[in-house]
């Protein structure tokens with residue numbers, strides 16, 4: 001099955017989007033950005049991904065995207081477990097089983113994380129309430145991106161996600177959409193000179 005071309009692919013990993021405020025608001029705003037596809041991974045893979053059943057199509061989805069976002073709420077200082085299932089299935093296929101025909105297609109592809117946290121920004125600093133800054137919490141994913149040759153950009157981070165008013169949430173969602181537009185413009189595929 002051929003995946004259709006997507007300019008910006010957002011893989012959204014929320015354990016239950018029907019109970020989400022923050023990620024749901026961000027996803028709605030992102031979906032309205034032209035050329036953006038948001039996939040609710042939990043709805044699509046409620047029991048996790050399976051290499052034989054899902055590997056080929058999900059690899060094709062990544063190859064077809066010009067840039068990739070992984071969006072999720074921080075749970076226990078880490079991504080939700082479905083992210084691990086996706087990595088173990090799709091990235092293992094691409095990088096370990098088919099590095100030349102599939103893995104190489106990730107080289108240079110713009111990549112970023114978009115995360116929400118219940119904790120306040122001030123909690124995420126050395127010696128703060130949550131002990132470590134956000135970049136340290138995200139280090140394994142950054143190393144993974146590096147291993148895959150993905151081009152890392154600074155993550156979009158929404159703190160205090162459980163205590164924002166509707167207005168604050170809508171403002172954050174608008175900022176997210178604007179960020180995506182700016183990132184798209186900054187990472188347009190290079191066209192050959194005429």
Ligand SMILES: Cc1cc2nc3c(=O)[nH]c(=O)nc-3n(C[C@H](O)[C@H](O)[C@H](O)COP(=O)(O)O)c2cc1C
Pocket residue numbers: 014019020021022023024073074075076077078116117118119120161162
């Ligand atoms: C099981 C669980 C674990 C959580 N762990 C963290 C955490 O480690 N750090 C943090 O800042 N917030 C944590 N939170 C708060 C979530 O990050 C927050 O509820 C989420 O980002 C809000 O987004 P949503 O409205 O899309 O669910 C946790 C929430 C749950 C339910």
